[in-house]
Amino acid sequence: MLLLIHPPVMKPCEPPAGIAKINGVLNHFGVGVKLLDANIEGVLHLLKTPVEPKDTWTKHASRTLSTNLASVKSFPVYQNLDRYKRAVNALNHLLGVVTQETDARLSLTNYQDQKLSPVKSDELIKAAEQPEKNPFSPYFKARLVEIVEHDQPSVVGFSLNYLSQALCTFAMIGLLRQKFPELKLILGGGLVTSWVKRPGWKGPFNGLIDHLIPGPGEYPLLSLLGITGNNKSFCLPDYTSLPLRKYLSPGLILPYSASSGCYWNKCSFCPERAEGNPYVPVPVDKVLSDLHTLVKQTKPVLIHFLDNALSPALLNALSSHPLPVPWYGFTRITPHLTDLDFCRTLKQSGCVMLKLGLESGDQKVLDALNKGINLKEASQALKTLKKAGIATYVYLIFGTIAENLSSAKSTRDFVVKHSDYIDFLNLAIFNLPAYGPEVEKVATKKFYEGDLSLYTDFSHPQGWNRIQVREFLDKEFTRHPAIASIIRKEPPFFTSNHAPFFVIKSQRPMASTFPLPYKG
Numbered sequence: 001m002l003l004l005i006h007p008p009v010m011k012p013c014e015p016p017a018g019i020a021k022i023n024g025v026l027n028h029f030g031v032g033v034k035l036l037d038a039n040i041e042g043v044l045h046l047l048k049t050p051v052e053p054k055d056t057w058t059k060h061a062s063r064t065l066s067t068n069l070a071s072v073k074s075f076p077v078y079q080n081l082d083r084y085k086r087a088v089n090a091l092n093h094l095l096g097v098v099t100q101e102t103d104a105r106l107s108l109t110n111y112q113d114q115k116l117s118p119v120k121s122d123e124l125i126k127a128a129e130q131p132e133k134n135p136f137s138p139y140f141k142a143r144l145v146e147i148v149e150h151d152q153p154s155v156v157g158f159s160l161n162y163l164s165q166a167l168c169t170f171a172m173i174g175l176l177r178q179k180f181p182e183l184k185l186i187l188g189g190g191l192v193t194s195w196v197k198r199p200g201w202k203g204p205f206n207g208l209i210d211h212l213i214p215g216p217g218e219y220p221l222l223s224l225l226g227i228t229g230n231n232k233s234f235c236l237p238d239y240t241s242l243p244l245r246k247y248l249s250p251g252l253i254l255p256y257s258a259s260s261g262c263y264w265n266k267c268s269f270c271p272e273r274a275e276g277n278p279y280v281p282v283p284v285d286k287v288l289s290d291l292h293t294l295v296k297q298t299k300p301v302l303i304h305f306l307d308n309a310l311s312p313a314l315l316n317a318l319s320s321h322p323l324p325v326p327w328y329g330f331t332r333i334t335p336h337l338t339d340l341d342f343c344r345t346l347k348q349s350g351c352v353m354l355k356l357g358l359e360s361g362d363q364k365v366l367d368a369l370n371k372g373i374n375l376k377e378a379s380q381a382l383k384t385l386k387k388a389g390i391a392t393y394v395y396l397i398f399g400t401i402a403e404n405l406s407s408a409k410s411t412r413d414f415v416v417k418h419s420d421y422i423d424f425l426n427l428a429i430f431n432l433p434a435y436g437p438e439v440e441k442v443a444t445k446k447f448y449e450g451d452l453s454l455y456t457d458f459s460h461p462q463g464w465n466r467i468q469v470r471e472f473l474d475k476e477f478t479r480h481p482a483i484a485s486i487i488r489k490e491p492p493f494f495t496s497n498h499a500p501f502f503v504i505k506s507q508r509p510m511a512s513t514f515p516l517p518y519k520g
Ligand code: SF4
Pocket: 261, 262, 263, 264, 265, 266, 267, 270, 271, 272, 273, 308, 309, 332, 357
């Protein structure tokens, strides 16, 4: 029996797709699997830990805990952004209070430690050597011992995808090593893939972890379990044993990956491309049948496509085969989004929001980034999506190598001009992948100063460094009234994961029995 763990901390609003996908494949091959979402369980455990309220804010947050949890899990609060913000901020405040005596700085969506860095292998090993210092430790200890003693797994796998999970993952590994030294421990997930693909990777965790699995973990796991010669097929993810009604959303959000990698795979700044991750799409017929089966099984209120970019082929299939619940995901800005009829059919298929990586409002910057985006088309696409009733979450990156103050101002002007057509904005400052092709073009310096750092600091060739970019964003960009009013609409902490609930209410009723026919 295999125990698969999704470690904290990630947004606790939807079940983990990674371990559900592996569960589906392993079940298909008859392997018994137990899933543990230690993220949602751990966060709820900490929220419910009694605190000694020392100030009015904490007293109030503590007294209203159950009301706030119930609010975030029900639709009415999504009709009033201020009420939503109060509930979410109070939950987040409590997490900070519960952990204030420790070195951890915990929020609903992040985990940092004042003494340990997740990009230094020796400090991750330290987290494993002193698991009792992790604020989740009482929960980890009780729950892991209970499961191992009851289910007796021979192998425990951790799905480590983000830096915010790394220190907690190693704390759990240390705990299991202390209590159950005979267990085989396996580490996989997106972050592990990035580590292992770094040139000069030396395997600093040998002796602590039995196997590191880069890339998709399901088939390497089967081989490790001695099941060989299997045909690699796309299996239905299995979410059924996860606590589907516990997540902090007004109903289940069903995550689904219709592909891994990216069909475009050309953007110069992209870590996917730098790592050489191949594009592997699930056949569209299979995507549609998977989703209809999963909807019947799990009764979600929203489908979240996890793809880096939904392919035109899939968008076409979705537009002619409506899904039975609303959906959203990332897509590239391509000419078909300027076609009103196409966008209307997409809307009819259940599409409530599209996340669009526009990155810049300057054509020269877009060309240098190899985004394949034409600004005239982008302008038309935003207007057409608005007309069709599909909300947009627009992603921008500032401080890329090709950008300077003047092009950043062009981005600001583009956003202001299109502010009526943009529902949400995500602003990021460019991080240079430490091992991508871009690194050759600039003088680099150490960034996080860790042997596991994926990014490197650099001297911008036009003096447009992080400090200047931050100043422009703080003092100019975000202060423009048209932009400020978009930014104010962002749901704190949960951002794009909860944003669809704010637009759905103004569009059509929300229910797991979304009244759209499936014509497939
Ligand atoms: S579209 Fe996104 S995932 Fe694809 S190459 Fe560009 S940045 Fe990377």
